Amino acid sequence: MSAPAPAPGSPARDTLLQAARAGLGPALIGYHGTSDGALCLRVQLSGYRRAAELLRSHGIDRLDFITCVDWRHHLTLTLQGYGIGNGLQVRLSTRVARDGQEVPTVTDLWFLANWEERETYDQFGLVFSGHPDLRRLLNPDGWEGHPLRKDYVDRVDINRPEYF
């Protein structure tokens, strides 16, 4: 059993939200709460690193995952963290261009981010600047393309019939 999540509007959450609004300024695009008490922050890419540092300094000491969604015209990077001490669950999202934009790494904040960012790079082709060891994690080295992108061409599946 995990620690009970604080009700929406708990002191820890209000403190974090106020700090985010003060510290990020216009880089904070929006925020909302979910029914399970999680706090979702949407930030610009320029404020992503600052927001991550802010989460880390406000007790979000466990990184749940870093993942990505391909919306065909852009990618959305999502990071979820959990505060073991205060029971806060926070999601941090930022929009990244499909090509040419690099995301600052958060490896120095959460150690787990090393493999999570490697996996995101592997499957989505998102480049994390400052990552100490940005290699593919799941697919073999030398794999062509990034499989979870919507425009990925599966060269292996040569027998795919038309009606599928």
Added chain:
Amino acid sequence: MEVWEIADSGKNGAPANPNRAWIDRGVLVPLGRPEHREFGPLLVAPGVILQSAQHVISLARSHSLWQMMFGLACCAIEMMAANASNYDLDRFGVMPRGSPRQSDLLIVSGTVTYKVAPMVERVYHQMPEPRWVIAMGNCATAGSLYYHDGYSVVKGVDQVVPVDVYISGCPPRPEALIDCILELERIITGKEEAQRR
């Protein structure tokens, strides 16, 4: 194991069963599949078996199939269950070994991805001859769920190593694996091409 039947000519010298014609010649025949009988060992006298040495060797091989400890996915759970005390593959001489140098049997139990395929091939080549391969489950047989859009999955392990017996199922039950082991024993002792290996 083969089931033996005591020589018994029928009444009045006629064979009791046309399938028992060999019994009338005073030999014991193993009961089993018809194609199995002609290769079965013949007991010409009490305590004397007339058969080629190759068959005896195959018999020994088929009853001590040491298995490579090599689990890939959820089929490995069923393989472990088959090895454990409820199903007890030790009865058939199948014992998991930690080294491919000591193994005769490679059970490819689970999904073979392109990343792990070189390891499967390497383990196969590290095993001494004679060696046998079982493709356990739908994934190892043909890619299963990952046949379409499974960008990372090999469509059947027979693209990597030669396979002797396939099992279907997702995952197959331990009974299916035991049936597969018995089929492999029949192949090893019964068929000509298997004897030549």
